[in-house]
Amino acid sequence: MTTATPAGSTVSDPPGQSPKGSAAVERKSRFDVRERPELLLVPAVFVVLILVWQFLIPLFVDDYVLPVPSSIVDSLIQQLTDPLFWGHLEVTLRESLIGFLIGVGSAILLGTAISQVRLVEKTLMPYVVAFQTVPKVALAPLFVVWFGFGLTSKIVMAAVISFFPMLINVIEGLRAADADRIQMLTVFGASKLQIFRMVRLPSAMPFIFAGLDIGIVFAILGAVVGEFIGAKEGLGYLLLQTNYNFDIAGMFAVLVVLSVLGLLAHFLIRFAQRKIAFWAEESRVIAA
Amino acid sequence: MSLRAPGRQTSPATAAETDTDAWIRVAGLDKTYKARRSEPTVALQGIDLSVRRGEFVSVVGPSGCGKTTMLKILAGLVSRTAGDVQIAGNDVNGPLPEIGMVFQAATLLPWRTVRQNVLVPVEVQGLDKEKYGARADELLEMVGLGEFADSYPYELSGGMQQRAGICRALVHDPAVLLMDEPFGALDAMTREYMNVELLRIWQQSGKTVVLVTHSIPEAVFLSDRVVVLSARPGRIAEIVDVELDRPRDLSVMASDRAGVYVERIRRHFNATSVID
Numbered sequence: 080m081t082t083a084t085p086a087g088s089t090v091s092d093p094p095g096q097s098p099k100g101s102a103a104v105e106r107k108s109r110f111d112v113r114e115r116p117e118l119l120l121v122p123a124v125f126v127v128l129i130l131v132w133q134f135l136i137p138l139f140v141d142d143y144v145l146p147v148p149s150s151i152v153d154s155l156i157q158q159l160t161d162p163l164f165w166g167h168l169e170v171t172l173r174e175s176l177i178g179f180l181i182g183v184g185s186a187i188l189l190g191t192a193i194s195q196v197r198l199v200e201k202t203l204m205p206y207v208v209a210f211q212t213v214p215k216v217a218l219a220p221l222f223v224v225w226f227g228f229g230l231t232s233k234i235v236m237a238a239v240i241s242f243f244p245m246l247i248n249v250i251e252g253l254r255a256a257d258a259d260r261i262q263m264l265t266v267f268g269a270s271k272l273q274i275f276r277m278v279r280l281p282s283a284m285p286f287i288f289a290g291l292d293i294g295i296v297f298a299i300l301g302a303v304v305g306e307f308i309g310a311k312e313g314l315g316y317l318l319l320q321t322n323y324n325f326d327i328a329g330m331f332a333v334l335v336v337l338s339v340l341g342l343l344a345h346f347l348i349r350f351a352q353r354k355i356a357f358w359a360e361e362s363r364v365i366a367a
Numbered sequence: 368m369s370l371r372a373p374g375r376q377t378s379p380a381t382a383a384e385t386d387t388d389a390w391i392r393v394a395g396l397d398k399t400y401k402a403r404r405s406e407p408t409v410a411l412q413g414i415d416l417s418v419r420r421g422e423f424v425s426v427v428g429p430s431g432c433g434k435t436t437m438l439k440i441l442a443g444l445v446s447r448t449a450g451d452v453q454i455a456g457n458d459v460n461g462p463l464p465e466i467g468m469v470f471q472a473a474t475l476l477p478w479r480t481v482r483q484n485v486l487v488p489v490e491v492q493g494l495d496k497e498k499y500g501a502r503a504d505e506l507l508e509m510v511g512l513g514e515f516a517d518s519y520p521y522e523l524s525g526g527m528q529q530r531a532g533i534c535r536a537l538v539h540d541p542a543v544l545l546m547d548e549p550f551g552a553l554d555a556m557t558r559e560y561m562n563v564e565l566l567r568i569w570q571q572s573g574k575t576v577v578l579v580t581h582s583i584p585e586a587v588f589l590s591d592r593v594v595v596l597s598a599r600p601g602r603i604a605e606i607v608d609v610e611l612d613r614p615r616d617l618s619v620m621a622s623d624r625a626g627v628y629v630e631r632i633r634r635h636f637n638a639t640s641v642i643d
């Protein structure tokens with residue numbers, strides 16, 4: 080304690096602290112292949128797999144059992160140029176999205192009530208836990224009986240199956256708020272509602288997005304399973320049709336479309352997360 | 368730059384003014400924590416303390432002596448078992464809007480910019496956002512964070528975050544600033560620097576400050592008076608008047624007189640051995 084510092088100085092911190100530096104370094108190496116060899120290795124594995132499948136596997140397996148990638152691409156192109164296919168795609172999309180919104184929306188409402196009101200939690204949690212252990216896919220035949228061969232049974236299936244992962248994440252997320260932050264707001268006189276809005280809800284965002292991410296993929300799964308059981312349209316129905324016709328390449332084409340659908344939904348949610356819950360991402364970068 | 372009262376006057380209650388001129392008045396304060404299985408723990412016993420308006424008072428004491436508990440009672444976060452606590456003429460029975468508090472960790476909200484963080488008390492208390500927005504900018508300017516107003520906390524170093532935390536505690540023009548080991552998490556160099564900064568802010572704002580700290584030199588450097596608490600149960604062992612000239616800079620701490628104060632306070636701890 081011997082150095083005299085001018086009492087009026089308003090410079091930033093003493094040397095050795097450049098908070099923005101580490102983030103800059105992080106960003107620079109993001110697409111550097113030497114830093115991240117997986118950027119090359121992931122596509123390389125894909126190419127090798129496709130080549131083996133195309134040229135090696137036909138030597139041992141008949142084409143009508145496991146069609147080569149080029150036949151699948153042919154079939155895919157044929158599907159994508161058929162307006163009927165787009166009709167099926169639209170149906171499945173509609174079922175998944177409506178089901179997703181209903182499932183996720185009700186999970187947010189119920190999760191909020193359970194996490195904030197002790198009595199609701201004590202009353203409903205046993206039922207939640209009990210119902211959660213039921214394999215939801217097994218309910219699909221029941222829903223078809225109850226709600227018919229149309230959209231409704233698939234929407235219900237998608238909603239039920241995307242409901243639980245979201246519910247658990249909402250409950251956990253709303254409880255994850257840092258006690259120090261709540262105390263800080265309390266000192267400044269915040270009401271319970273203000274604490275919920277200003278700390279609990281933002282703290283839950285990473286959890287909510289995790290729930291959305293799982294939920295959207297589950298919703299597509301639910302819709303397709305529903306279509307398996309009984310439907311006149313949709314990608315699940317198309318999958319069964321190609322199966323009956325022993326059009327394995329056609330089945331693969333539908334599977335490719337379903338996978339791309341799931342991937343797109345996943346990236347859409349991740350993109351929204353990065354925009355809306357940006358801080359979680361950034362603080363992880365800083366912590367690295 | 369006028370940082371005193373931008374409009375909202377913290378009502379100086381006439382009762383407290385006349386009553387020995389105490390801005391903070393603590394009388395016969397006891398705090399006992401009751402545990403279900405074990406014996407109740409006496410955290411604080413018979414605390415009497417008066418703090419004048421504009422005074423800088425530090426509280427030091429061995430680990431677990433209840434100094435943070437005492438501050439939390441002042442902040443209305445913890446209930447008391449017995450005694451009276453008044454701040455600016457108001458009985459403390461919960462958080463008062465007249466309080467500004469700085470915490471051990473800066474506790475900024477990562478989803479808000481620095482400026483939005485500073486404005487948290489204004490938002491919570493429903494004050495005029497425009498008027499206090501200008502004050503937030505002035506405060507940030509004063510602590511050298513003017514250009515970081517629209518940055519997010521993760522872009523700031525620990526010292527900068529804590530300075531933003533001080534701005535947040537001052538933005539609603541509180542009657543009293545409570546500080547709970549605000550610089551404990553900072554490295555030694557940043558800490559010294561922050562001490563100088565805090566003195567400057569205190570002089571410019573004219574706030575009444577109660578600071579809890581582990582560091583005896585820090586307490587001596589900053590304070591008008593240092594309250595020394597004894598080990599559990601926490602009682603006031605001594606109140607040391609620090610008569611060093613103001614304004615002070617760090618060279619003061621190299622002086623013999625400062626050394627005498629530090630030694631005098633440290634003797635209390637040597638007797639009880641534990642210090643953190």
